[in-house]
Structures are given as structure tokens and as C-alpha cells.
Amino acid sequence: MNAELRTIPATDGYRMPAEWEPHGGCYLAWPENTYFWRQGAKPVQHTVVAIADAIAATGEQVTVTVSSSQYLHARLLLPDAVRVVEISTFNAWARDIAPSFLVDDHGGLRGVDWRFDGYGNRSPYWHLDNGYAARILDLERLDRYAGPIVFEGGMIDVDGLGTGIVAAECLLDPVRYRNPNRDTIIDAVRDYLGVRKLIWLPFGLVDDDTAGHMDNMARFVSPGTVALAWTGNERDPQFERSAAAWELLTAETDADGKPLTVHKIPIPGPLHMTAEESLGTDIGARIDRTGQRLAGSYLNFYISNGAVLIPALDPATDDEAAAILSGLLPGREPIQLPSRELLLGGGNIHCATRQIPATTRRQS
Amino acid sequence: MNAELRTIPATDGYRMPAEWEPHGGCYLAWPENTYFWRQGAKPVQHTVVAIADAIAATGEQVTVTVSSSQYLHARLLLPDAVRVVEISTFNAWARDIAPSFLVDDHGGLRGVDWRFDGYGNRSPYWHLDNGYAARILDLERLDRYAGPIVFEGGMIDVDGLGTGIVAAECLLDPVRYRNPNRDTIIDAVRDYLGVRKLIWLPFGLVDDDTAGHMDNMARFVSPGTVALAWTGNERDPQFERSAAAWELLTAETDADGKPLTVHKIPIPGPLHMTAEESLGTDIGARIDRTGQRLAGSYLNFYISNGAVLIPALDPATDDEAAAILSGLLPGREPIQLPSRELLLGGGNIHCATRQIPATTRRQS
Numbered sequence: 001m002n003a004e005l006r007t008i009p010a011t012d013g014y015r016m017p018a019e020w021e022p023h024g025g026c027y028l029a030w031p032e033n034t035y036f037w038r039q040g041a042k043p044v045q046h047t048v049v050a051i052a053d054a055i056a057a058t059g060e061q062v063t064v065t066v067s068s069s070q071y072l073h074a075r076l077l078l079p080d081a082v083r084v085v086e087i088s089t090f091n092a093w094a095r096d097i098a099p100s101f102l103v104d105d106h107g108g109l110r111g112v113d114w115r116f117d118g119y120g121n122r123s124p125y126w127h128l129d130n131g132y133a134a135r136i137l138d139l140e141r142l143d144r145y146a147g148p149i150v151f152e153g154g155m156i157d158v159d160g161l162g163t164g165i166v167a168a169e170c171l172l173d174p175v176r177y178r179n180p181n182r183d184t185i186i187d188a189v190r191d192y193l194g195v196r197k198l199i200w201l202p203f204g205l206v207d208d209d210t211a212g213h214m215d216n217m218a219r220f221v222s223p224g225t226v227a228l229a230w231t232g233n234e235r236d237p238q239f240e241r242s243a244a245a246w247e248l249l250t251a252e253t254d255a256d257g258k259p260l261t262v263h264k265i266p267i268p269g270p271l272h273m274t275a276e277e278s279l280g281t282d283i284g285a286r287i288d289r290t291g292q293r294l295a296g297s298y299l300n301f302y303i304s305n306g307a308v309l310i311p312a313l314d315p316a317t318d319d320e321a322a323a324i325l326s327g328l329l330p331g332r333e334p335i336q337l338p339s340r341e342l343l344l345g346g347g348n349i350h351c352a353t354r355q356i357p358a359t360t361r362r363q364s
Numbered sequence: 365m366n367a368e369l370r371t372i373p374a375t376d377g378y379r380m381p382a383e384w385e386p387h388g389g390c391y392l393a394w395p396e397n398t399y400f401w402r403q404g405a406k407p408v409q410h411t412v413v414a415i416a417d418a419i420a421a422t423g424e425q426v427t428v429t430v431s432s433s434q435y436l437h438a439r440l441l442l443p444d445a446v447r448v449v450e451i452s453t454f455n456a457w458a459r460d461i462a463p464s465f466l467v468d469d470h471g472g473l474r475g476v477d478w479r480f481d482g483y484g485n486r487s488p489y490w491h492l493d494n495g496y497a498a499r500i501l502d503l504e505r506l507d508r509y510a511g512p513i514v515f516e517g518g519m520i521d522v523d524g525l526g527t528g529i530v531a532a533e534c535l536l537d538p539v540r541y542r543n544p545n546r547d548t549i550i551d552a553v554r555d556y557l558g559v560r561k562l563i564w565l566p567f568g569l570v571d572d573d574t575a576g577h578m579d580n581m582a583r584f585v586s587p588g589t590v591a592l593a594w595t596g597n598e599r600d601p602q603f604e605r606s607a608a609a610w611e612l613l614t615a616e617t618d619a620d621g622k623p624l625t626v627h628k629i630p631i632p633g634p635l636h637m638t639a640e641e642s643l644g645t646d647i648g649a650r651i652d653r654t655g656q657r658l659a660g661s662y663l664n665f666y667i668s669n670g671a672v673l674i675p676a677l678d679p680a681t682d683d684e685a686a687a688i689l690s691g692l693l694p695g696r697e698p699i700q701l702p703s704r705e706l707l708l709g710g711g712n713i714h715c716a717t718r719q720i721p722a723t724t725r726r727q728s
Contacts, residue, residue, distance in 0.1 A: 068432070
């Protein structure tokens with residue numbers, strides 16, 4: 001284990017970069033639990049293979065982590081360019097459980113190991129997931145900060161310049177936090193991610209298992225520009241969530257006092273779980289989830305070096321969403337990847353990935 | 365996975381270096397099976413901690429591999445300077461199951477992934493161990509040669525200049541090899557390790573579970589100089605083994621035609637398993653091994669950067685053996701480490717370790 005640092009990242013000159021800054025690599029966790037993955041997780045594994053393959057093709061060093069029992073299968077399915085290493089997890093949301101990687105202005109690279117409690121104990125078997133970040137930092141020989149609060153990578157989106165967006169329903173969630181406190185969150189993301197100004201939307205996406213992860217709702221696509229999940233259907237419970245966010249964001253400024261431009265991205269569907277999809281999972285043995293609304297959103301894209309991977313979820317809206325996002329991320333090849341299988345587990349492409357910033361030098 | 369090379373290492377300019385050449389790092393595998401480790405493997409784990417600690421102190425980047433279920437415990441016990449990564453194995457003999465690392469004259473580093481079959485199926489549950497080398501090469505992003513035969517790292521000792529020593533009882537073992545064939549072995553070590561001249565001793569150490577691993581019997585300590593396990597007791601069945609080796613080695617030359625100098629290293633004991641040591645293992649539930657002779661040998665030392673780690677096994681002989689070895693490895697601090705717990709599992713310090721050569725450049 002490299003040093004556990006007792007200092008404050010921001011004071012040390014470290015910040016969380018924006019996703020569009022250059023990546024050195026990317027971590028994904030092999031989906032293998034049968035708790036919420038159907039058919040022994042075989043369909044979703046092919047989705048992860050396609051994602052890993054696409055990211056590796058853009059020049060990132062992709063690592064997929066997997067338990068011992070699935071190692072040979074993962075190694076067989078994944079392309080040679082992808083590194084497979086053994087790290088056992090319950091969930092496959094590297095976004096949430098991998099370290100928050102930080103950079104400084106001198107090529108330094110470090111990581112924050114936040115507390116993880118299975119989304120406020122909504123997910124079972126999360127003790128392994130809570131150890132994921134430390135294992136990766138040990139493996140990468142990177143110094144580690146211990147984040148002072150429960151925090152998941154998908155909770156926040158940042159512009160890398162001091163601005164962050166979160167949802168109050170998530171960061172003030174009484175299931176995760178015994179005494180939800182706005183100042184505690186503000187202090188933590190300022191000190192540990194370099195976020196000087198935190199924008200609080202009231203809500204995330206409707207029916208999101210995470211109770212408001214920002215990577216389904218609103219994302220920076222460049223400094224001063226935000227993409228927002230949108231529906232014009234006033235009868236959809238998502239409408240008031242998106243409208244409230246629109247109202248707030250269009251009146252907001254970033255950390256440097258510049259107004260934000262907001263672009264609406266249509267939501268797919270609404271999408272619902274089929275009876276077939278509800279069957280054959282551990283959770284399905286207890287609860288029939290047929291008809292449950294899925295937290296589908298094109299905002300769950302991944303910006304890789306030179307490309308943007310966009311969920312393909314609904315033929316009626318896929319191309320429109322991809323066209324808008326592609327316009328907002330010029331110079332990046334838009335890659336639409338069918339990802340409904342990931343969505344059945346509650347996340348999507350962004351949730352499944354965690355980039356490592358490119359750096360010229362590694363901290364010893 | 366980096367490339368699986370279809371070419372021949374020796375033709376590509378690669379060779380296995382001598383252990384005294386500079387190391388970049390060292391792998392050890394956490395002992396955790398209860399098949400042959402007593403008391404839940406707890407005593408032997410402390411031995412491995414001491415070894416890892418000592419090697420790290422000499423400036424090698426030490427990695428200990430461990431299963432998911434023992435990760436937290438290993439991380440707790442091992443010093444911060446040691447990296448812990450998850451790779452599940454049955455046995456803890458990194459020497460035998462890790463890759464044979466090769467170097468070329470241009471800073472290149474590659475590995476050979478031999479076939480491993482649990483010492484001719486003498487050990488159970490070896491399917492994970494057979495995958496160890498490939499996992500390490502994947503993790504280290506090193507190109508891989510597939511070794512064409514069953515081979516264990518402890519089978520051979522080399523001078524890095526083209527000479528190797530093996531035991532015929534081991535490399536022509538009909539339990540491991542369907543049709544034992546001297547030429548097949550000669551070809552394999554020439555092509556895959558760069559050994560131009562292979563010296564065949566008839567036997568390894570008496571009562572060695574591996575049926576003749578060389579790292580209990582005879583080791584190069586410098587070009588042209590060999591240390592040999594020795595007893596002067598003609599009633600000990602080890603005597604004829606050591607005497608035959610002495611006769612053969614003192615008449616031999618290395619790959620460059622230079623005569624060998626041979627130094628006798630006393631064996632400890634003889635050492636035998638106690639009744640207490642036989643109890644509480646899985647194998648002990650089937651076979652009472654009380655009184656079984658242990659394959660104790662000081663030859664199972666590890667040459668690290670700047671030091672030599674020597675098993676401490678018997679107060680009557682420890683210091684004499686260490687003094688001789690220290691004289692043969694000048695400039696290296698002799699570190700005597702109590703290692704009887706490792707010996708109970710059939711190996712010792714050298715078996716538990718696998719060095720990675722230092723290199724100026726890594727193969728992509």
C-alpha cells in the first residue's frame with residue numbers, strides 16, 4: 001500500500017479533472033452477481049465487453065476487474081488489448097466504487113477512497129465494493145486519501161475548474177447520512193475534489209435506484225455548458241424534476257461566475273422492465289419487478305479519448321440524443337452502444353466505467 | 365492480455381538471468397490453504413510477512429498475491445511498502461507458478477508461462493496455480509511465451525550465462541511426463557530460458573515432495589561457482605545423493621567450458637515433522653505425518669538486491685551454513701529468517717519468491 005495521506009487534497013494542489021481531459025486508462029468491473037443480473041449475468045457481460053473494446057480502441061489502457069471464479073471466462077471474452085486483473089466485487093459500478101482520481105499541475109496522480117455503503121445499504125454484499133478503491137490504488141501504486149464521508153463517484157459531475165453539480169435528494173439522503181448536512185458535503189467536495197462551487201439540483205432522474213446520481217441527470221460537456229435529461233411530457237413525473245433543474249441551472253453561474261448554457265437531451269421511453277427481464281435473478285425470486293420503470297438516460301455517456309460512448313436504449317430517441325451530444329462534444333466520434341442489459345441492473349455506460357487521468361508522472 | 369508470442373525466446377535474444385543480477389521486484393503468494401498449512405495457515409503467514417518485509421527493505425518492489433477472502437488480513441499484516449493484489453491460488457510457491465522472467469540486451473522484459481500440473485498431480489486444486497503466470501504477465505503488461513512443457517521454476521538453477529542444473533529424477537519424472545525424454549527438456553530450456561548447457565544431477569534432496577527441485581540441492585552463487593547441499597553422514601540417505609552430485613559437478617564445466625568450483629553447505633537436522641505439526645491440516649486428517657522427514661535445506665535461500673535471505677532451521681547448523689553462503693555472496697547482507705513453518709508445506713524461502721529482473725524498458 002502506498003502512503004495514506006493525512007493532508008487535504010485541495011491544499012496539496014489536487015483536483016478532480018473533467019472527464020474530457022486526457023485519460024491514461026479506464027477501469028471496469030466485470031458484472032457477475034446473479035442478484036440483479038439476469039441469466040447468470042451473461043447478457044450484460046457482452047455489453048461490458050463491447051464497452052471495454054470500444055474504449056480500448058480509443059487508446060486508453062483498459063483494465064477489467066473480475067473475481068477468481070469468472071477470470072477465465074472474462075479473459076476469454078475480452079479482447080487482448082484489455083488487461084484483466086482479479087479484484088472481487090459485488091456490483092459492477094466502477095464509477096461509484098473506484099477511487100476519485102485527482103491530478104495536480106505537476107503531473108501528480110492520487111486517489112480518494114471514499115466510504116461506500118451500498119447506496120445506503122440499498123444493495124447487499126457491499127463490503128467487497130467498499131474495498132475496491134483501496135485495492136486499485138494499491139495495484140496502481142498511487143497514494144491514497146481517505147474520503148471523510150459516504151460518497152459514490154456517480155453522485156457528482158464536475159467541470160474540472162472548480163464547479164460541481166449534485167442532487168439534494170441524493171447528497172442529503174437520510175438513508176445514507178445519519179444527519180444530512182449540506183455544509184458537510186460542501187466541505188468534503190471542496191477539500192477532496194477541488195470543487196469550490198457546488199450546484200444543488202433538487203432531484204436526479206425519476207425511479208433511479210441511487211436516489212439521484214447526477215450521471216443520469218445533468219453533465220458538463222465543456223466549461224460553462226451543461227447537458228440535462230429532459231422530457232416535455234408534463235404527465236411524466238420526470239417533467240417536474242427536469243423543469244426544476246432547468247430553472248435552477250439556467251440562472252446559475254460556475255465557480256468563476258460565468259453563466260451556464262443548458263442543453264436538453266430527451267429521455268428514452270419511458271422504459272419498463274419486462275416480465276422476462278424480471279425473472280431469473282435473486283431479487284426477482286422475491287419481488288416481481290415486471291413493469292418497474294427503468295432509470296434510462298442518455299446522460300449516462302462516457303467521454304473517452306477521442307470518442308463519446310452513448311447508451312442506445314430506444315430507437316425513437318437514440319439518434320436525436322446522440323446527435324445533440326455529438327454536437328456538444330465536437331471532435332469526438334459518437335459511438336452508440338446498446339446498453340439495456342446494464343440498465344436492468346440500475347446503471348449504464350458511465351456507471352460501469354472509471355477513467356484514470358493521463359499524467360506525465362506518478363506520485364511515489 | 366499482452367501479446368502471446370509464437371516465436372522462440374532464445375531466437376528473440378531473451379534469456380533467464382541469474383538471481384544475483386539486479387531485481388526490479390519480487391512476487392510472493394499468500395499461504396492460505398488449510399490442506400498443508402497448519403492452524404489455518406496463520407503461523408506460516410507471519411513467516412511470509414517477515415520475508416516480504418525483508419525483501420522490500422532491500423529496495424525491491426514486493427507484491428504479495430492473495431485471494432479475496434484473505435485480502436484484508438494480508439493487507440493488515442504486510443507492511444505498507446508491500447503491494448497486495450488479488451490473485452487466488454492454491455499453493456504459495458511463487459517460484460514454481462509465477463512466470464520465468466526473461467531479459468534481452470536492450471532492456472526488454474518478457475515471461476514464460478509454463479504448464480503447471482501440481483507437481484505431477486501430487487498437489488490438489490492446482491488449476492488456479494496453473495493460471496498464475498498468465499495473470500501476472502497480464503497485470504504487469506508483459507508479453508508472454510507459452511512454455512511447451514510442464515515446468516516449475518524451482519526445477520532449475522541457472523548462471524544467466526547459458527548454464528543450468530537440474531535433477532534427472534525430477535525432469536525425467538514419469539509422474540509429470542508421459543514419456544520422459546532428455547532431449548525434450550534440453551530443447552525446452554535452451555529455447556525458452558537460454559540455457560545452452562544443462563547439467564543433470566541424478567537426484568535432488570531426499571524426501572523432497574517435488575521429487576528433486578534444484579533449489580533445495582545445488583545453486584549457482586556466481587559464474588563458475590556452485591553451492592551444494594551436503595552431509596558427511598554416510599548412513600543418511602542424503603549422503604549418496606550429495607556425493608553423486610559432488611562427483612559430477614566437480615568434473616563438470618559451464619556453458620563456456622570453464623570448470624566449476626563446488627562448495628559444501630551442511631544440511632540441517634535431519635528434521636522431522638512433530639505430532640503437533642501433523643495435526644490440524646486437511647492432509648493431516650487423512651495421513652498422520654508425524655515423524656516424516658522434512659526437506660530442509662539452506663540452499664533454499666533468496667538472493668535479493670544487496671542481501672541474501674537464508675532459512676533458519678536448526679541452531680546446530682544455521683550459523684555455519686549462513687557463514688559459508690555469506691562468504692560466497694560477498695557484499696550481500698546475510699539475513700537469517702526462521703522458516704520452519706514454510707518447510708512444513710514442503711518448501712522454503714526460495715520457493716516462496718519469484719524475482720522480476722530490473723529493466724530499463726518494458727516491452728509493450
